[in-house]
Amino acid sequence: MSKREREGKPRIGLGISGSIAAYKSLFLARLMVEDGLDVRPLLTRSARQFVTPLSLSVLTGHRTITNLWTASATEGEVSHVELAHAIDLFVIAPATADLLVRLSNGEAHDPVSSVALATNAPVLLAPAMEPAMWSANTTQAALSTLKARGWSIVSPGEGFLASGRSGMGRMAEPTEILTKARCLLGPQDLQNRTFVITAGPTRERIDPARFISNPSTGKMGIALAKRAKERGAHVTLIHGPLSVGIPDSLDNAILIESTQDLLDACKAELAKTPDALIMAAAPADYRPKAVSENKLKKEERGSLALELEPNPDVLKTLEPQRASLITVGFAAESHDLERHALRKLANKKLNLIVGNYIGRPDRGFGADTNEIWIFEDAKEPQHVPLGSKEEIADAILSRLAETLESD
Numbered sequence: 486m487s488k489r490e491r492e493g494k495p496r497i498g499l500g501i502s503g504s505i506a507a508y509k510s511l512f513l514a515r516l517m518v519e520d521g522l523d524v525r526p527l528l529t530r531s532a533r534q535f536v537t538p539l540s541l542s543v544l545t546g547h548r549t550i551t552n553l554w555t556a557s558a559t560e561g562e563v564s565h566v567e568l569a570h571a572i573d574l575f576v577i578a579p580a581t582a583d584l585l586v587r588l589s590n591g592e593a594h595d596p597v598s599s600v601a602l603a604t605n606a607p608v609l610l611a612p613a614m615e616p617a618m619w620s621a622n623t624t625q626a627a628l629s630t631l632k633a634r635g636w637s638i639v640s641p642g643e644g645f646l647a648s649g650r651s652g653m654g655r656m657a658e659p660t661e662i663l664t665k666a667r668c669l670l671g672p673q674d675l676q677n678r679t680f681v682i683t684a685g686p687t688r689e690r691i692d693p694a695r696f697i698s699n700p701s702t703g704k705m706g707i708a709l710a711k712r713a714k715e716r717g718a719h720v721t722l723i724h725g726p727l728s729v730g731i732p733d734s735l736d737n738a739i740l741i742e743s744t745q746d747l748l749d750a751c752k753a754e755l756a757k758t759p760d761a762l763i764m765a766a767a768p769a770d771y772r773p774k775a776v777s778e779n780k781l782k783k784e785e786r787g788s789l790a791l792e793l794e795p796n797p798d799v800l801k802t803l804e805p806q807r808a809s810l811i812t813v814g815f816a817a818e819s820h821d822l823e824r825h826a827l828r829k830l831a832n833k834k835l836n837l838i839v840g841n842y843i844g845r846p847d848r849g850f851g852a853d854t855n856e857i858w859i860f861e862d863a864k865e866p867q868h869v870p871l872g873s874k875e876e877i878a879d880a881i882l883s884r885l886a887e888t889l890e891s892d
Contacts, residue, residue, distance in 0.1 A: 494523040495670050498568055498575040498604070499545075500597035503531025505647040506579040506613035506656035511536060513578055513659035514544045520663060525568055526550070527596045529584070550596045569603035574669055577601060578639075579613030579656045582624045589627035607669045608636040611662050616652030639665050664734040667715040674886045676717035679759040681751065682710045683766035685725035687744045691791065692777040699767050700850040703727035705815075706765035708874040710735055713763075713882055721759070723750045725766060728851075744768040744796040751799060755806040761885060763813045764800060767850075772796050800833040807834070811888055813881065816840040817849060826860050836888055837861050839881055847871065859884050 497517055501510045517524045526541035527550045538549035550568065569575075577584070577597060584598065593599040601608055610631065618624055619641060628638060639657040646655055684706020688696040703724055710722045711732045721737040725747070731738050739754075741747050747768050755762065771793040781789065800807075800814060814835040816826040819842065826840035840858045843849035848856055848871070855877050859867040861884075869880040 494521055495573045496523045496525065496571060497666065498525050498527060498572040498600055498606075499541075500527045500529075500575065500577040500580075500600065501532040501536060501541075502529045502577065502579060502581045502584045502597060503534060504579040504581050504613045504656070505535060507532050507535035509656055509659055510578050511540055511544060513576075513662055514541060516659050516663050517666070518545060520667070522666075525572065527568075527600060529595045529597050531581075532597075553596055553599060566599075566603065569600045570605070572600075572604060572606050574607050574609065574666055575601055575604050576609045576611070576662065576666055578609075578611035578659075578662055580610040582612075582614045582618040582621070582627075585610070585612065585627040585631065586623060589630040608634075609639065609662070609666055609669060610636060611639045611657050612641050612654075613656035614641075614654045615646065615648060616650060616654045619652075619654040637665065637669060658733065660733045664715060664732070668717065671716055673717040675713055675882065678718045678761070678889065679721075679757075680710075680713050680718045680761050680763060681721050681723065681754045681759045682706055682713065682763045683723045683747065683751070684710065685727045685766055687725045687747055687766070687768045688742050689744065689769045689772035689796070690742075690776050691773050692779065692781045694780045697769055697771070697773070697793075698726075699769065701725075701767035702729060702851050703766075704729050704851070704853065704874050705855065705877070706763075707731065708878040709763055709765055709881065712875055712878040716882060716886075721754050723747060723754065723766070744772065744799065748797055748799045748802055751803055752806065755803060755810070759810060760889060761811040761813065762803075762807060763881075763885070765815055767815075767817070768799055769796055800835070804834060811836045811885065811892060813885060814838045817843045819844050822858065823860070823866065826858070830860055830862060837881075837884060857881075861888075 499514055501507050514524055524545040525547050526545050538551055541549045588598055588601055593602050639662050642655045643653045644655045645651050685703030686698045686701040688698045690696050707729050710720050714720045714734050719736050722735050723739045725741055739750050741750050774792045774794045812835050814833055816829050816838055818825045822840045826838050830838040838860045841855055847854045854871055854873055856871040857869045857877055
């Protein structure tokens with residue numbers, strides 16, 4: 486990756502200390518790079534017993550800093566001193582008990598501790614150690630000191646450890662660390678907000694083997710849930726069958742199948758009075774009037790005629806429960822987008838509606854990118870040009886944050 490390609494990306498220092506959990510940091514480095522971060526790796530001497538500088542350099546595209554005497558030899562490479570002032574966030578994963586105590590005492594004997602103490606960027610620690618070491622008074626006192634400096638901690642989990650023991654001290658999973666890192670990097674304008682977000686298609690059964698559905702993959706809803714969580718919100722995701730994974734960081738994920746299931750789940754969650762409902766799911770408008778308990782046999786029936794009946798209108802049915810919250814709807818249209826979106830905005834009594842065209846390259850169902858217009862009553866439409874689903878999600882959430890503030 487060229488220097489030009491890295492421009493504009495958040496720069497992360499990734500410090501690794503000597504723990505068997507260091508192998509997870511290779512996965513963390515890869516996840517960070519895939520998430521669009523510019524990762525600069527550093528190793529303590531003991532960390533080199535578990536992972537190699539070459540592995541990290543290959544994964545990140547940068548030379549791994551392993552000692553205090555690494556010079557800025559080539560363009561784009563920085564020493565630990567320069568790196569401390571160049572990064573947007575410093576993550577130490579794993580952070581051993583030894584390193585935590587040294588950091589709390591202000592000791593800087595290696596590049597990891599030197600950058601941690603010299604940087605003005607936020608510092609995120611992911612401790613990893615034996616249960617007895619984690620609960621030791623010295624370790625907890627060190628953590629209290631570091632927290633008092635404003636440093637953040639991703640608490641270890643409980644589970645089976647390399648020693649054969651089980652207990653608290655297992656390093657958090659890379660996905661959890663990345664989520665926390667993204668929170669520290671991005672705006673926290675959704676803190677203390679509670680969102681219900683729907684995603685994916687619904688399925689309407691014909692018989693046990695067949696159903697009616699649509700091409701929705703759930704990518705947009707997942708991007709909204711992920712970015713909302715990273716911006717500080719508590720997120721409940723209600724989703725149909727998805728073609729993408731669900732972020733581990735979400736507070737709650739509820740799997741549904743039919744449009745009626747979606748409606749029932751939304752009713753239950755709206756009873757908890759969230760701040761906003763984001764209806765990114767694509768529920769089926771119709772369902773078979775009769776559902777066969779047994780698989781329909783082609784050789785017995787020949788042709789098959791289905792009589793369909795309308796599904797309940799989820800947003801209209803939820804209207805009484807939505808009176809006290811902000812609702813964002815979606816309109817995926819093949820033509821006359823603005824007219825259809827504004828009509829839905831009014832008919833469904835929505836606060837915002839996100840419109841996009843379907844059937845165009847790189848847009849709509851299944852695509853990793855989209856182009857949208859955000860409509861609000863008595864305001865000019867906001868055009869968001871073609872971008873990744875996460876970029877689109879951020880634009881929607883920023884507009885939602887403004888609406889929540891003004892409400």
